[in-house]
Amino acid sequence: MADAWVYILRCADGSLYTGWSTDVHRRLAAHAAGRASKYTASRLPAELVFAAPMRDRASARREEARIKALDRVGKLALIASSRSTPDRALT
Numbered sequence: 001m002a003d004a005w006v007y008i009l010r011c012a013d014g015s016l017y018t019g020w021s022t023d024v025h026r027r028l029a030a031h032a033a034g035r036a037s038k039y040t041a042s043r044l045p046a047e048l049v050f051a052a053p054m055r056d057r058a059s060a061r062r063e064e065a066r067i068k069a070l071d072r073v074g075k076l077a078l079i080a081s082s083r084s085t086p087d088r089a090l091t
Helices: 024-032 057-068 072-083
Strands: 004-011 016-021 046-054
Touching: 004 024, 004 057, 004 072, 016 024, 016 046, 016 057, 016 072, 024 046, 046 057, 046 072
Parallel strands: none
Antiparallel strands: 004 016, 004 046
């Protein structure tokens, strides 16, 4: 199992939220309960649209920063490409 994950949520308003976690299932539950982020708490429900396993926490933080630097089109392209790459999906 991966030591960390980077993920993207699509919020109810259509916006995209990028984050990382060592336990993505727990983090998603926290988002759903409105406890993980002020940003997502006001934009629920949020749907997981991308998740990628990372080697370690540092890698996850770097990938999160790289994704956050992308524009919306770049993030949507990343999401679309992950759907055709099963090894990048959350299992």
